[in-house]
Amino acid sequence: MAYSGEVFAALADPTRRRVLERLASGPKPVGEIAEGLPVSRPAVSQHLKVLKEAGLVSDRADGARRIYAIDPAGLGAVRAWLDRFWTGALEAFAAEFDEPAADAAPGRGFLEEDNG
Numbered sequence: 001m002a003y004s005g006e007v008f009a010a011l012a013d014p015t016r017r018r019v020l021e022r023l024a025s026g027p028k029p030v031g032e033i034a035e036g037l038p039v040s041r042p043a044v045s046q047h048l049k050v051l052k053e054a055g056l057v058s059d060r061a062d063g064a065r066r067i068y069a070i071d072p073a074g075l076g077a078v079r080a081w082l083d084r085f086w087t088g089a090l091e092a093f094a095a096e097f098d099e100p101a102a103d104a105a106p107g108r109g110f111l112e113e114d115n116g
Contacts, residue, residue, distance in 0.1 A: 007078050010054035015039055016047045020056060020070065027069035029062070 010016055015037065022033050034044040048068055051057040055074030059066045 006054045
């Protein structure tokens with residue numbers, strides 16, 4: 001699954017982020033996800049529908065109820081997209097420290113003490 005702008009639109013809503021966070025500990029039915037949230041159970045179902053359409057959650061039938069879980073493929077696509085920025089930032093950070101400091105004495109390490 002490739003990254004889609006739908007993902008961040010889905011995650012823009014704080015309730016949907018809380019729903020996703022509740023699923024981080026494992027698959028759950030709607031009733032369990034909705035416990036303690038400031039929205040109704042039908043509203044949680046609608047939030048789950050948006051997350052599912054964005055590819056962030058999947059569901060399966062369990063008798064008369066649905067069990068929702070994080071979709072690793074959808075979350076992986078988001079992570080891959082974000083990692084592009086993280087990798088660039090780490091490379092820039094490493095490059096900054098690979099250059100010798102202008103005021104450092106040759107042959108002395110960064111943490112070595114000056115004993116005279």
